[in-house]
Amino acid sequence: MPYIWLFIYLAACVVCLVFVSAPLAIVGFGAALVGGLALALGLAGVVLLGRASWARVRTPEQVRRGILLGRVAPAFVRRDRAWPQYFAAQVLLDVRAVAERALAITRRVWTRPLPWARANPVWWPLYVPVVAVQLGVSLGAAAGVLGVALVAAGVTAAAWLVGGAVVRLLRGVDAGWQSVRRSRASCRHCYELAVVPAYRCLGPHPTEDRLAGDDLHRDLRPGLLGVLWRRCGCGWLLPTTVLRAAASRRLEAHCPSCGEALLPGAGVVTDVRMPVFGPASAGKTQLIMSALVGLHQGGEDAGGEVSLPDERDRQRHEMYTRLMRDGGSPAKTDAGGPPVAVTLRLALRSRVVLVHLFDAAGENLVDREQNARLSYLDHARSLIYVLDPFSVRRVRDGYAEGAPDVFAAANPARHDPEDAYNATVQRLQDYGVRTRRRRLAFVVSKADLLGKLSAGPVEPDGVRAWLVDNGLGNLVLAAERDFGEVRFFLVSGRCPGREGGSGPASWILAREWGSLD
Structure with a gap:
C-alpha cells in the first residue's frame, strides 16, 4: 500500500513538472533575465543621476589627501581642494556601486525563498520556476553590470584620449602665449618668479578654509580636476588655464612661494624686470627715479595707458615727480631693509607690460654674503650697472682739488667700480645664471655734474672709449665677456628724458617688449 501512494506522488510530481513548472520556468527565466538586465541599467541610471545614497563619492577632501593617481610637481606642493573630473576617479566608484548593489539584490532573490522551500520540501516541483527566476535575475544582472562596465570603460577611454589631447593643447596655448609675450608671475615681496600663479578662490569659503589655505588653487591648469572648468570645494565653477584665470573675477592671483597677492595680469602680460646694481652713492636710486618718471611720461606721449598698480607705487611716483621738478x-636706500621694487604698467594698443625696477642698497650689492639674498637678480633678462664717474681714480686725481664743490655735490661712491661689478656678476654665475644670455645696460651716471668739469665723454656714443681712456678697460672687457649684449649710456639722473634714466630703461623695454616710439 505505501508503494501505491509513493507512485501516485511521483506521478503527480512528473505531471506538475511537465505541465506546470516547466512552462512557468521557461517564461519566468526569460522575464527574470530581462528584469535582471533592467535592474542593472536602472541602478546605473540612479547612480548617474546622483540619487543613490549608497554610492560613494570622491570628495575635494579626499583629493586634497592625495587619493588621485599621478604625481604632483614639487612646485604645486599638493592637490588642490576641488572636485575631481568624473572620468578621473568617480567613474570607477559608480561602476563598483552598481555592481555591489546588483549583487546585494540578487543575493536577496536567492535567500528569500529558502525558508519556504525548507519548510515545504514535498512541494519541490513548484520550486523549479523559482530557481529559474533566480538564475534569470542573476544572469541578467550580471550581463547588465558587465554591459555598464564595458560602456563605462569605452567612454572613459575615449574621454581620456580626447581629454588628454585637449589638456595638452590648452597647456600648449598657455605656454606658447607666455613664451611669445614673455609673461611670468613676478612677486615683489619675495622676488620669486613663477610660470603658474596660485589663484585664491573668492567663493563662499568658511574662515577655516581661508586659514588652512584650502581656498588656494596652486595648479589651475587643465588636468585631473577639470579640462575646461574646475569646481572648487566651495561649489564655484572656475576657469582653467592661466589665460582665462587672469581674466576671471572669481579668482585672485597670489605668489605660490610666499602667498602675497600678485598684480593683475601676472603670468599673462609681459613682465620686464630691471635690477639696478652698483656701489653705494653711485646714483642708482636717482636713476630709478628718473626712469620711472620718464617711462610714465613717454608712455603717455606715445598714446598709451600708463598706471601705477597699487597705492605704494602711486605715492612713490608722486614723490619722484615732485623731486624731479x-x-x-x-x-x-636703507642698507638694512629689503630691496625696493617699483612697478609701472604700460598698455600700448594690444600690448601690455609690467615694468619692475629693483633698487638695493649698494652696501648689500658689493657684499657677497649680503647679495646672496637678492634672488630677483637671477630672474632678470636685462640688468643695469651704474658707475659713478667721480669714483674713477683718474677723474678724482685730475679734478678733485680744482672743483671741490662739484665733488661735494657728487658725493662720490667709495667702493671700487670693478669690485662692485664683480661681486654681483660673480654672485649670478655662482647661482647658475648664464650671464651670456643676459644683456647689460652699462650706465655712467651724474652726467650733469660731470659736464661741469668738462671731463666726461663728448657724446653718448663715446662712453665706452671714455671708460677705456680712464683706466677702466678691464671692466669694459669683463662686461662684454660676461654678457651677451652690452650698451653704454651717459645719464643724468635729474633729467626725465632719454638723457636720464629712461634712456637705458627704454632700451631694455624695446628689447623685451617693444618701443614706445
Whole structure:
C-alpha cells in the first residue's frame, strides 16, 4: 500500500513538472533575465543621476589627501581642494556601486525563498520556476553590470584620449602665449618668479578654509580636476588655464612661494624686470627715479595707458615727480631693509607690460654674503650697472682739488667700480645664471655734474672709449665677456628724458617688449 501512494506522488510530481513548472520556468527565466538586465541599467541610471545614497563619492577632501593617481610637481606642493573630473576617479566608484548593489539584490532573490522551500520540501516541483527566476535575475544582472562596465570603460577611454589631447593643447596655448609675450608671475615681496600663479578662490569659503589655505588653487591648469572648468570645494565653477584665470573675477592671483597677492595680469602680460646694481652713492636710486618718471611720461606721449598698480607705487611716483621738478634727491636706500621694487604698467594698443625696477642698497650689492639674498637678480633678462664717474681714480686725481664743490655735490661712491661689478656678476654665475644670455645696460651716471668739469665723454656714443681712456678697460672687457649684449649710456639722473634714466630703461623695454616710439 505505501508503494501505491509513493507512485501516485511521483506521478503527480512528473505531471506538475511537465505541465506546470516547466512552462512557468521557461517564461519566468526569460522575464527574470530581462528584469535582471533592467535592474542593472536602472541602478546605473540612479547612480548617474546622483540619487543613490549608497554610492560613494570622491570628495575635494579626499583629493586634497592625495587619493588621485599621478604625481604632483614639487612646485604645486599638493592637490588642490576641488572636485575631481568624473572620468578621473568617480567613474570607477559608480561602476563598483552598481555592481555591489546588483549583487546585494540578487543575493536577496536567492535567500528569500529558502525558508519556504525548507519548510515545504514535498512541494519541490513548484520550486523549479523559482530557481529559474533566480538564475534569470542573476544572469541578467550580471550581463547588465558587465554591459555598464564595458560602456563605462569605452567612454572613459575615449574621454581620456580626447581629454588628454585637449589638456595638452590648452597647456600648449598657455605656454606658447607666455613664451611669445614673455609673461611670468613676478612677486615683489619675495622676488620669486613663477610660470603658474596660485589663484585664491573668492567663493563662499568658511574662515577655516581661508586659514588652512584650502581656498588656494596652486595648479589651475587643465588636468585631473577639470579640462575646461574646475569646481572648487566651495561649489564655484572656475576657469582653467592661466589665460582665462587672469581674466576671471572669481579668482585672485597670489605668489605660490610666499602667498602675497600678485598684480593683475601676472603670468599673462609681459613682465620686464630691471635690477639696478652698483656701489653705494653711485646714483642708482636717482636713476630709478628718473626712469620711472620718464617711462610714465613717454608712455603717455606715445598714446598709451600708463598706471601705477597699487597705492605704494602711486605715492612713490608722486614723490619722484615732485623731486624731479624741484631738483631734489631721493633718500638713500636703507642698507638694512629689503630691496625696493617699483612697478609701472604700460598698455600700448594690444600690448601690455609690467615694468619692475629693483633698487638695493649698494652696501648689500658689493657684499657677497649680503647679495646672496637678492634672488630677483637671477630672474632678470636685462640688468643695469651704474658707475659713478667721480669714483674713477683718474677723474678724482685730475679734478678733485680744482672743483671741490662739484665733488661735494657728487658725493662720490667709495667702493671700487670693478669690485662692485664683480661681486654681483660673480654672485649670478655662482647661482647658475648664464650671464651670456643676459644683456647689460652699462650706465655712467651724474652726467650733469660731470659736464661741469668738462671731463666726461663728448657724446653718448663715446662712453665706452671714455671708460677705456680712464683706466677702466678691464671692466669694459669683463662686461662684454660676461654678457651677451652690452650698451653704454651717459645719464643724468635729474633729467626725465632719454638723457636720464629712461634712456637705458627704454632700451631694455624695446628689447623685451617693444618701443614706445
